Amino acid sequence: MILQDKVALVTGGTSGIGRATAIALGAAGAKIVFSGRRDAEGEKTAKLIRETGAECLYIHSDASNEKDIKALVLHTVATYGRLDCAFNNAGVETPIKPLHEQSVEDFDNLMAINVRGLFLCMKYEIQQMLSQGSGVIVNNSSTSGLVAFPETSPYVASKHAVMGLTRSAALDYAKQGIRVNAVNPGVTATELLDRSSKQLGITADDLDSFVPMGRIGQATEIAQAVVFLCSDAASYITGQPLVIDGGFTAG
Helix, strand or coil: CCCCCCEEEECCCCCHHHHHHHHHHHHCCCEEEEEECCHHHHHHHHHHHHCCCCCEEEEECCCCCHHHHHHHHHHHHHHHCCCCEEEECCCCCCCCCCHHHCCHHHHHHHHHHHHHHHHHHHHHHHHHHHHHCCEEEEEECCHHHCCCCCCCHHHHHHHHHHHHHHHHHHHHHHHHCEEEEEEEECCECCHHHHHHHHHHCCCHHHHHHHCCCCCCECHHHHHHHHHHHHCHHHCCCCCCEEEECCCHHHC
16 A cells, blocks of 8 residues: 555546556555546446545546646545646547648647647646645656657657656756656557557557567556556656566667
8 A cells, every 4th residue: 555545646547557557546545536538437447446445536527628637636636635646648649650641630639638738737736736845747658758650750749748748847846846757658458559450450469579578568567657656665766767668669
């Protein structure tokens, strides 16, 4: 129970890495507030969190909407009195195709959520954490935030932006009791991976062959890394990417 009595906020918590992390944070002792746009999936996540014995609250919220994000943080504090940890996970992808074939509409939508949305989350989370004198933020980037992949230029650009925001904010608030880090998952079994695999026409076995460890990652493995970064065990870590990719970027 390394996060006993902490209050944790998770955006994009209705499935995948967000859901797994909300559950793991609850199992580690935190009270959970999580957000998303799919209410039925949100209720499923809430049930799974409560099965760990944790308190939780689901709030319908659009990560690209400033009013929603401000209200999300305010509601968290009004309910539990503070905000100790935040996992900014909400994100989308664009179709896999060369840059000149990407649509402006898809690009703008992706940036509105992956970059502007992250900025909004951090803005209001940090305001609350400054008033407390402490807090931890973990942003969900990607191996695409460190290296490039073909036919994914908008997504790669957005995840590099996540790393820029993470590092800059870490420097801004390092002396004010706020740590800011990122997790950088590699190929991980999520709905996003399913959609991408269908576009490329590849199978799970094909994906396994890309990873030195011989298997793709699981959302629960990313979740445990977030729990670690939110805990006092990571008290001297800020401004860093934690790469969880089965060795992919080592080669």
